[in-house]
Amino acid sequence: MPENGTRLSYREAVRDAMSRAMRADPDVFIMGQDIAEHGGSQKVTLDMLEEFGPERVRNAPISEMALTGAGIGAAMLGMRPIVEIMYEDFFTLAMEQLVNHAAKERYMSGGQLKVPLTLRTQGGAGWSSAAQHGQQTEGWFVGVPGLKVVYPSTPRDARGLLWSSIYDDNCVLFFEHVQLYNLREQLPEELEPIPLGKARVAREGEDVTVVAIGPLVHEALAAADQAGSDGISVEVVDPRTLQPLDEEAILASVRKTNRCVVAHEAVRKMGFGAELAALVQEQAFDWLDAPVERVGAAFTPLPFAPVLERAAVPRREEVYAAIMHSVGRRTDGE
Amino acid sequence: MASEVKLPRLGQGMESGVVVRWLKQEGERVAAGEPLYELDTDKVTQEVESPSSGVLLKIVVAEGEATVGTTIAYVGEEGEQVPEAASATATAPSVEAGAPAPEPEPERASSVVEKGPETVPVAGERVKASPLARRLARERGLALEGVGGSGPEGRIVAEDVEHASTRRPAPSAVPAPAPGGIERVPLTSVRRTIARRLTEAWQAPAFQLTASADMSEVLRLRERLRERAPEGSGRISIADFLTKACALALVRYPGVNALWLGDAVELHGSVDIGIATTTERGLIVPVLRSCERRTLAELASARAELVSRTLAGTAALDELEGGTFTITNLGTFAVEQFVAVLNPPQIAILATGAIVERPVARAGGVEIAPLLTLTLTCDHRAVDGSVAAEFLGAVRGFLEEPGLML
Numbered sequence: 106m107p108e109n110g111t112r113l114s115y116r117e118a119v120r121d122a123m124s125r126a127m128r129a130d131p132d133v134f135i136m137g138q139d140i141a142e143h144g145g146s147q148k149v150t151l152d153m154l155e156e157f158g159p160e161r162v163r164n165a166p167i168s169e170m171a172l173t174g175a176g177i178g179a180a181m182l183g184m185r186p187i188v189e190i191m192y193e194d195f196f197t198l199a200m201e202q203l204v205n206h207a208a209k210e211r212y213m214s215g216g217q218l219k220v221p222l223t224l225r226t227q228g229g230a231g232w233s234s235a236a237q238h239g240q241q242t243e244g245w246f247v248g249v250p251g252l253k254v255v256y257p258s259t260p261r262d263a264r265g266l267l268w269s270s271i272y273d274d275n276c277v278l279f280f281e282h283v284q285l286y287n288l289r290e291q292l293p294e295e296l297e298p299i300p301l302g303k304a305r306v307a308r309e310g311e312d313v314t315v316v317a318i319g320p321l322v323h324e325a326l327a328a329a330d331q332a333g334s335d336g337i338s339v340e341v342v343d344p345r346t347l348q349p350l351d352e353e354a355i356l357a358s359v360r361k362t363n364r365c366v367v368a369h370e371a372v373r374k375m376g377f378g379a380e381l382a383a384l385v386q387e388q389a390f391d392w393l394d395a396p397v398e399r400v401g402a403a404f405t406p407l408p409f410a411p412v413l414e415r416a417a418v419p420r421r422e423e424v425y426a427a428i429m430h431s432v433g434r435r436t437d438g439e
Numbered sequence: 440m441a442s443e444v445k446l447p448r449l450g451q452g453m454e455s456g457v458v459v460r461w462l463k464q465e466g467e468r469v470a471a472g473e474p475l476y477e478l479d480t481d482k483v484t485q486e487v488e489s490p491s492s493g494v495l496l497k498i499v500v501a502e503g504e505a506t507v508g509t510t511i512a513y514v515g516e517e518g519e520q521v522p523e524a525a526s527a528t529a530t531a532p533s534v535e536a537g538a539p540a541p542e543p544e545p546e547r548a549s550s551v552v553e554k555g556p557e558t559v560p561v562a563g564e565r566v567k568a569s570p571l572a573r574r575l576a577r578e579r580g581l582a583l584e585g586v587g588g589s590g591p592e593g594r595i596v597a598e599d600v601e602h603a604s605t606r607r608p609a610p611s612a613v614p615a616p617a618p619g620g621i622e623r624v625p626l627t628s629v630r631r632t633i634a635r636r637l638t639e640a641w642q643a644p645a646f647q648l649t650a651s652a653d654m655s656e657v658l659r660l661r662e663r664l665r666e667r668a669p670e671g672s673g674r675i676s677i678a679d680f681l682t683k684a685c686a687l688a689l690v691r692y693p694g695v696n697a698l699w700l701g702d703a704v705e706l707h708g709s710v711d712i713g714i715a716t717t718t719e720r721g722l723i724v725p726v727l728r729s730c731e732r733r734t735l736a737e738l739a740s741a742r743a744e745l746v747s748r749t750l751a752g753t754a755a756l757d758e759l760e761g762g763t764f765t766i767t768n769l770g771t772f773a774v775e776q777f778v779a780v781l782n783p784p785q786i787a788i789l790a791t792g793a794i795v796e797r798p799v800a801r802a803g804g805v806e807i808a809p810l811l812t813l814t815l816t817c818d819h820r821a822v823d824g825s826v827a828a829e830f831l832g833a834v835r836g837f838l839e840e841p842g843l844m845l
Contacts (some may be wrong), residue, residue, distance in 0.1 A: 363571050363597060394571040394597045395590070433590050 110294050116286040118260035119149050119225070122267035123187060125296055127157055130185065133271060134161040136172060137189030137225075146191050147227055147286055169198035173224065177207050177276070180222040185271055193228035193242045193280060207276035208251030219274045223267070227281040229320065229370060230418045234283075236406035239414075241319070241371035243280045247348045247380070253301060254348040256280040258322035260290040262345055265299030273301060282319045282370075301346045304354035310340035313428050314358040316381050317341060317368040321400070321419065325368055328424035337432055347377060355381065356388050363394040364431045368424050373401025398427035441515030442491045446500075448507045448589050449480055449487075450756045454602055455506045455587065455628055456480045463495045469514060476511075481628040482723060482759045484752050489514060497521045504628070506587030508599065568595035575600040605635060629721040640781040643699070644819045647778050650831050651810045652838040654794050658809060660841050664735075677811075678714070679739040681766060681791060683844055684837035686710045686730035689764055692830040694822055696763045698784040704821045705784075713762035713782060714742060716749050724782060725749040726762040735844075770794065776812035786818040787827070789834070811838065 113121060126133040134157075135150060141164045144151030154162045165172045169190060176188040190196060196203065203224075210218045230239040246252050253275050257263040263281065270277040307322055308329055317325040322343045329339035342358050344351055359365045365385050367378035382397040403417040446456055457479040463469050474486040475495070489495075493514040500511040513521040566583045568576070572595045576583050579600070586603040588595035626634065657680045664675050689696040689710045698705040710731040713724040725745045730738060748754045765782045770793035779790035792812045799808045813834060817827045837844050 390570045391574040392571055394569045433596065 110291065112289045113260045113264070113292050114286060115257075115260045115263050115281070115288045115290075116147065116149050118264040118290075118292065119267055119281060120151070120153065122264045122271070122296065123150070124153060124156065126185070126268065126271050127153075127161060132183065133185045133187065134163065134179075135187040135189065136163045136165045136176060138165055138167060138172075138191050140164060140189055145189060147281075147283065149225075149227075149281075149286075150189070169195050170202055173199035173202040173207070176222045176224070177202060177210070177220055180220045180276075181210060181218050185221050185223070187223045187225060187271060190224055190226040192238050193226040194237050194240050196226065196242055196245070196278075203246070203252070203276070203278075204249050208249050211275065212251060220276045221272075221274045222276045223270045223273075223279055224276070225267075225279045225281065227283050227286075229282040229284055230402075230407055230414055231284045231320075233409055233411055233414060234407070235409040239283075239407045241280075241369065241402070243278070243318075243347060244369070244371050244375075244377040246278050247350075247377055251275070252348065253277040253346070254280070255301060255346050256282075256318050257345060258282075258285065258307075258317075258319055258343050260288060261292055261297075262299060262305065262343075264292065265297050266301065266345060268296055268298045269301050272298075277301070280319070284320050285323075288323075299345070302349040302351055303346065304342055304344045304351035306354070306358065307341040307343050308339065310338040310362065312338045312362055313364040313366060313431050314340045314342055314355075314362045315366045315368055315424060315428065316344065316355055316358075316378075317424070318344060318347065318377070319370060321368040321370055321424065324419070324421045325366075325424050327421040328428055331421070331425050332428045335429070335434070337428060337434075339428055350384075352384055352388070355384065359385050359389045360392040363392055365389075365393070366398040366400060366424065366427045366431055368400035368419065368427070370418055371401055372404055373399050373419075374404045376401050395431045395433065398431045400424050400427050441496050441513040441519045441521050442493070443510040443593065444475065444490060444512040444514055445593050446478070446505045446507050446509045446511055446587065447487065449478070449485070450482065450760055453480055453507060454631070455504055457504045457628070458500050458502055458511060459484060460502065461495075461498055461512075462486065463489075465495055465498055467495050469493065469495050479752075480756065481632040483754055483756050485756070494519075506585070508587030508589050508593045508595070510593065566595065567593060569597065571597045572600045575604075579604045627720065629723075633721055636783065637780050640783045643781050643783065645781055645816050646819050646824060646827075647814055647816050648824070648827055648831050649776065649812060649814045650835050651812050652835040653799070654809045654811045654838060657838055657841050658794070674743075675735060675739040677770075677794065678766070678768060679735055679742060680838065680841060681768075681789075681834075682712055682714075682727065682730055682738050682742065683733075683735050684834045684841075685712060685764065685766060685789060686733075687837055687844055688830050688833035690731045691833055692826060694826055695787050695817075695830045697786050697821060698763065699786050699818050699821045700784065704786070707763040709763070711761060711763045713765035713785070714746060715765060715767035715779075715782075716746055718750055718752070720752070723749055723754075723759060724762065724765060725754050725758050726760065765789070766791065768792075770811075776814055778814055779816050781816055781818055783818075786821040787830075788816050790814040790816065 140150040141154040141162050172188055176186045179186045207220050210220050243254055243256050246254050255266050255270055255277055257266050270279050308326055315325040325341045329341055332339050340358050340362055342355055367381040369378055378399045378401055385397050400419045400423050405417055408414050408417055459477040459479050461476045462474050469475055469489045471492045472488045475489040476487055478487045491514050494517045496513040496515050498512045505511055568583050575597055581604050583595055586595050586599050589599050590596040693706050696707050696710055709729050711726050711728050712730045713726050715724050727742055765788040767779045768791045769777055770791055773793050775792040775795055777790050779788045782788050794809045794811045796807050797810045798805050815831045
């Protein structure tokens with residue numbers, strides 16, 4: 106548990122937000138597979154059982170559908186449950202509950218019911234987890250009216266956004282990335298809630314806007330450093346919340362820089378980035394000086410072999426190439 | 440698909456170039472990187488390499504001026520078709536001297552002028568331009584057909600519109616005047632560049648400082664050096680002493696060896712002095728690099744060589760860009776002193792006149808001394824009068840006591 110103004114890892118920041126909510130509010134509890142004694146597959150809930158007991162830190166059977174359905178029921182009856190889905194790949198098993206119930210009960214009851222449920226999950230490539238344990242699925246849910254989708258890239262954002270997710274009266278899908286868990290950041294003692302639907306400018310620049318989410322925010326910042334040494338000034342915008350989306354922040358940045366690159370680790374084709382590109386061309390057409398560049402994974406199940414995985418998934422080099430293409434400069438790769 | 444050979448932007452601020460001649464005939468094979476044609480820009484003439492390999496299918500611009508981004512030829516596979524419109528596109532010739540002079544209606548004349556010889560669009564082809572470039576052109580009432588595109592596949596981007604709208608449209612082939620009438624001389628690309636840059640420079644809040652240097656010692660030293668110079672070595676001139684004196688003074692006052700960037704002043708560690716040179720094509724400023732590290736003899740031979748290549752039009756583009764300070768001299772025309780206009784983004788320029796013998800009051804008497812008048816123009820945004828005065832004093836000091844330059 107954090108001391109006064111400590112450096113927290115992304116993992117600890119998530120745990121901190123949950124623990125604070127559970128201390129402050131008896132309606133908040135957490136359910137998931139192996140989250141109690143074992144502390145969860147990524148140790149995010151480590152030691153929470155000792156503090157809050159088995160009634161509030163509950164191991165669940167291996168049934169994502171049952172787990173999600175139980176969470177929805179508890180939420181509709183006034184609790185603020187947090188459900189941990191071990192891998193975001195396993196959302197497939199809870200799809201009926203998520204899409205047809207969590208997303209729609211409030212609407213179909215004319216507002217008589219609410220579903221203040223938070224579903225935390227994690228995933229991502231970079232450790233040869235292969236095709237069923239390393240996908241990025243956030244883009245599947247942004248097109249379901251009634252669901253909110255949050256994807257923090259830093260410890261500060263993870264803590265502040267998870268708090269706001271728990272206290273949102275709608276179902277929120279909260280995506281964590283496995284490669285970010287050990288990322289550390291100095292955080293104040295006071296938890297600062299971050300409102301959903303507010304983007305963050307991670308770096309200011311003049312020539313190109315990179316709209317990036319999750320780990321690609323960090324890849325974009327590294328690419329921006331590299332482009333900076335070529336005399337290209339890059340602005341990096343992290344939407345943080347994908348649904349609802351802070352359209353104004355993205356558009357304001359593109360209207361300033363006149364060029365836009367969108368970047369995520371999920372598959373590029375038909376991805377969330379396509380929606381960003383559409384937004385930019387619809388709302389900022391007359392400000393664009395180049396086509397919107399898209400960076401994302403190749404259209405393939407995620408390969409197991411490390412070299413193939415690296416080839417499929419975008420990192421700094423791919424973001425850099427897109428930046429340079431956007432400003433009309435050739436890179437060695439072309 | 441045959442690939443287009445587009446007129447490249449070879450240097451900052453280049454808007455157009457003149458195709459001088461083709462080094463390959465239509466139907467001849469060319470390899471990527473092989474010299475394909477000679478291009479005359481507002482600064483130099485140089486060979487330009489083919490961007491791709493194949494057969495030179497079609498020369499669109501055989502000779503004459505074209506804007507950056509214009510398709511001037513097609514390279515592709517043998518027998519491949521080039522776009523229909525390409526063959527219809529011919530370059531406008533430069534002014535036809537001695538052509539008969541019809542009386543143009545005033546409106547028509549101005550509409551002709553608006554178009555200009557470099558604005559020949561390929562008939563029926565949609566102009567590729569970014570949305571931002573289109574909006575800027577619309578706002579400024581600029582026809583995109585007249586703008587060369589520097590983006591991928593010749594797309595016109597915002598920067599191209601910015602360039603085009605700060606430039607006066609080039610006059611078209613206006614007929615020569617009737618005897619005793621008025622002659623319109625269309626601007627050459629050198630003249631246009633001079634006009635644009637000096638108009639920009641005129642916006643700067645500039646001030647001038649004037650001082651006279653007694654050149655007795657420099658003249659004596661030059662005579663001795665000339666007597667002792669080995670056979671065949673370059674002659675050292677007053678200009679070389681002046682360059683050396685400025686270089687040393689600029690090292691001492693680095694705030695003057697600087698560029699104005701709008702939001703910052705860029706100080707340069709290397710003293711790269713532009714030597715304003717009058718050529719047949721207009722004023723050109725070749726740059727002598729790292730003057731602070733060169734001896735007087737090295738400066739003399741480097742300057743002579745650079746100036747002669749500039750006069751011949753064979754200096755490379757990068758030798759004509761990127762100076763940090765400029766010296767301009769009209770002494771050879773018996774001008775005694777004059778005020779130079781800044782050469783942006785440089786923040787200072789030194790104008791020198793002829794060395795003239797004048798009476799000088801000294802120790803209660805009058806002596807005759809050879810004086811050189813130095814007039815320094817400075818950009819007040821970047822440098823204050825006192826610093827400029829100290830710098831000018833240092834130049835004067837080095838000229839009056841050239842031994843201090845050792």
